[in-house]
Amino acid sequence: MTGAGLPTGGDIPVSITACPNGPLLVRGSFEILTPAGEVIPPRRKTVALCRCGISALKPFCDGSHKAINFRTEPEPPASQPRLPS
Ligand code: FES
Numbered sequence: 001m002t003g004a005g006l007p008t009g010g011d012i013p014v015s016i017t018a019c020p021n022g023p024l025l026v027r028g029s030f031e032i033l034t035p036a037g038e039v040i041p042p043r044r045k046t047v048a049l050c051r052c053g054i055s056a057l058k059p060f061c062d063g064s065h066k067a068i069n070f071r072t073e074p075e076p077p078a079s080q081p082r083l084p085s
Helices: none
Strands: 015-018 024-027 046-049
Touching: none
Parallel strands: none
Antiparallel strands: 015 024, 024 046
């Protein structure tokens, strides 16, 4: 983590959780950058990134997905192969 305003404490593995019908929750040691490479202060150790496209605080979720009844695709059945990560 470099100068993004988060508490230091070493590298914490990053995890990203896709919330059903909502944002992506990102936890761990990470930086969010603009296309020009400038750090966007994450404000918190865990951030919610918008994936519905209507947040007024992009790239962060502002809860607007609820107002538009944003729906994500259901999880594939366990029998289907997963994409490589
Ligand atoms: S996912 Fe929450 S406002 Fe877009």
